[in-house]
Amino acid sequence: MARRFARNSILAIGVFLIMAFLVYTNLDFAEPVTEYVQFIVSTDLSIKPVLERVGLLQKLANWDLGALRESWSPNLGR
Numbered sequence: 001m002a003r004r005f006a007r008n009s010i011l012a013i014g015v016f017l018i019m020a021f022l023v024y025t026n027l028d029f030a031e032p033v034t035e036y037v038q039f040i041v042s043t044d045l046s047i048k049p050v051l052e053r054v055g056l057l058q059k060l061a062n063w064d065l066g067a068l069r070e071s072w073s074p075n076l077g078r
Contacts, residue, residue: 019037022030 019034023034
């Protein structure tokens with residue numbers, strides 16, 4: 001597991017350094033790449049379709065959170 005973490009960390013640092021290099025250079029091919037990465041990073045992602053496909057959203061909708069909250073909260077004022 002430590003190897004996987006180290007490998008992923010090195011990969012993330014490498015991608016970060018490449019993107020920093022592309023942002024600060026004025027090369028012709030760098031502009032569309034940086035614009036695309038900016039679009040991907042700034043796009044608001046919705047996890048709802050994934051949860052619907054897995055079926056987890058329906059399970060969460062069936063929970064009675066009010067009863068759960070009442071069972072865990074102390075009976076204040078009662």
